[in-house]
Amino acid sequence: MIMEQGQQNPGILDKGRTSNGAKGMTVIVKTVASWVKVLIFLFGINIVLFGHLTPGGGFAGGVILASSYVLLMLAFGREFAEENLPLPLASKLDCLGAFMFALIAILGVVFGGSFFLNFLFQKYLPGQALHLVSAGIIPLCNIAIGLKVGASLFLVVLVLSVSCKGTDCRFE
Amino acid sequence: MLYALCFLLFMIGLYCAVVKKNMVKIVIGLAIMEYAVNLFLIMLGYRAGGAAPIIDRTYLEAGTDKVTASFINAAVDPLPQALVLTSIVISLGSLALIIAMCIRIYGKYGTFDITEIRRLKG
Numbered sequence: 001m002i003m004e005q006g007q008q009n010p011g012i013l014d015k016g017r018t019s020n021g022a023k024g025m026t027v028i029v030k031t032v033a034s035w036v037k038v039l040i041f042l043f044g045i046n047i048v049l050f051g052h053l054t055p056g057g058g059f060a061g062g063v064i065l066a067s068s069y070v071l072l073m074l075a076f077g078r079e080f081a082e083e084n085l086p087l088p089l090a091s092k093l094d095c096l097g098a099f100m101f102a103l104i105a106i107l108g109v110v111f112g113g114s115f116f117l118n119f120l121f122q123k124y125l126p127g128q129a130l131h132l133v134s135a136g137i138i139p140l141c142n143i144a145i146g147l148k149v150g151a152s153l154f155l156v157v158l159v160l161s162v163s164c165k166g167t168d169c170r171f172e
Numbered sequence: 173m174l175y176a177l178c179f180l181l182f183m184i185g186l187y188c189a190v191v192k193k194n195m196v197k198i199v200i201g202l203a204i205m206e207y208a209v210n211l212f213l214i215m216l217g218y219r220a221g222g223a224a225p226i227i228d229r230t231y232l233e234a235g236t237d238k239v240t241a242s243f244i245n246a247a248v249d250p251l252p253q254a255l256v257l258t259s260i261v262i263s264l265g266s267l268a269l270i271i272a273m274c275i276r277i278y279g280k281y282g283t284f285d286i287t288e289i290r291r292l293k294g
Binding site: 054055057059130153156159 | 228
């Protein structure tokens, strides 16, 4: 990765330009990506929601949710992905996920008496075993963690795709 | 024997992180060390000939007392697997931070060689 002196340092995701200079990849990649990204997002939601029954949970599901947005970024260019989920909104979703997790833990003190008590399973909503509505607060914690991990990893990949030369960095 | 191979993988990663001069190779060494530690943690919970630690309907229909006896004696330990899943995602986050620092150092100094990055420039 040795660059000449006068050449601008390209960003990581700037390589996807077609021959006439348009941003993004070719027509085939764009068409297929626009179908597949919805399926990847739905698969991520499935892994998050059924985290107490099948392997997975919040962390793995959040990574899959972020990867659907990374596919969008690779196929269509960085500005399209940034218009789809802007930076302040992703940052707010990130904080909302962490706050929801802390709120669920504090509600254990309010309703039960100890921190992180599974108050839904013991008192209010036991549910049936091996069904979606069971295991108390664990699905809610999975949703909060999936939201946080997904938003965080999307922000990481978006911010890493900035081209820097010298001391000035700009989003292009 | 398998734990010794895991330790050997950790030593390979440590060699890369200590001896190499290219910054990207140092980052790869750190990643290899993290893989070795996660592999070691999963191997601790293994049982020879064990089943996957997932309870489904056939277990529950036999009765709850039989579930604990047959499940605990036949399945591998699920707790290291859950903790290692968390650890993999956390190592992904820290790797992103290290890569971002490498990119910024390259943008400022123009080289990946750590022997040429000595002075703190303004």
